[in-house]
Amino acid sequence: MPSTDTGAEHGNALPILNEIRHALARLLESGETSVIDLGALPMGPQDEAELLAALGEGEVEATIHAGGPSNVRETAFHGVWLLTHRNEAGETLARFIEIAFVPELLMSQAEDVADSAAELAKKLSEAQNR
Amino acid sequence: MPSTDTGAEHGNALPILNEIRHALARLLESGETSVIDLGALPMGPQDEAELLAALGEGEVEATIHAGGPSNVRETAFHGVWLLTHRNEAGETLARFIEIAFVPELLMSQAEDVADSAAELAKKLSEAQNR
Numbered sequence: 001m002p003s004t005d006t007g008a009e010h011g012n013a014l015p016i017l018n019e020i021r022h023a024l025a026r027l028l029e030s031g032e033t034s035v036i037d038l039g040a041l042p043m044g045p046q047d048e049a050e051l052l053a054a055l056g057e058g059e060v061e062a063t064i065h066a067g068g069p070s071n072v073r074e075t076a077f078h079g080v081w082l083l084t085h086r087n088e089a090g091e092t093l094a095r096f097i098e099i100a101f102v103p104e105l106l107m108s109q110a111e112d113v114a115d116s117a118a119e120l121a122k123k124l125s126e127a128q129n130r
Numbered sequence: 131m132p133s134t135d136t137g138a139e140h141g142n143a144l145p146i147l148n149e150i151r152h153a154l155a156r157l158l159e160s161g162e163t164s165v166i167d168l169g170a171l172p173m174g175p176q177d178e179a180e181l182l183a184a185l186g187e188g189e190v191e192a193t194i195h196a197g198g199p200s201n202v203r204e205t206a207f208h209g210v211w212l213l214t215h216r217n218e219a220g221e222t223l224a225r226f227i228e229i230a231f232v233p234e235l236l237m238s239q240a241e242d243v244a245d246s247a248a249e250l251a252k253k254l255s256e257a258q259n260r
Binding site: 119 | 191192206207230240253
């Protein structure tokens, strides 16, 4: 297949787009989520740029302010998310594609919610006994 | 209860904080999510400011670029999210507190994921037959 810069063909991005297609099918069938580590793939910067161009941009963009900031970007394909982890200097440490209804990183974990519920109950109890 | 500006006491925010406490308990017990429409409550700007100060800020911040932008902010209490809907001029249209593991607005809907899966399959089929 010829590789062009038109964006109409995706060269080395094709195998990953195929993997994403299978992951979307699994998500719809069983709710199973998948994560693809872009750093673990034999892709050059040009391949990665082609992949990201093929995936496009969706409506949701999120930042997680925890240590180095992480960025979550919905792609133009619902259920396909691009995650970028950076260090405190802003350098990209890792990039992942997550195929999920919502990336794990955006969800509150049950243990954390339980801690927060206990903390709020304590604060309210203090305020009401004041 | 005396109302102060110290943030240590929450005056008119207390009933809503209590409602949030109950909603967190429901979330943990049954997974049921709750939404509180701040515009539907008898709160002045000062009450709302007190409530938001009491809730604090968490790690996750998200923007949904769909029509007027919507903003989702995790509060310092895991599972408690502040949603702000704006019009295209940037004016606040509505504010909600959502008690959920993740706000509905951040999740891809199954029908949309199915559409995207079909679209990706079609694109790949075209690329592979080229």
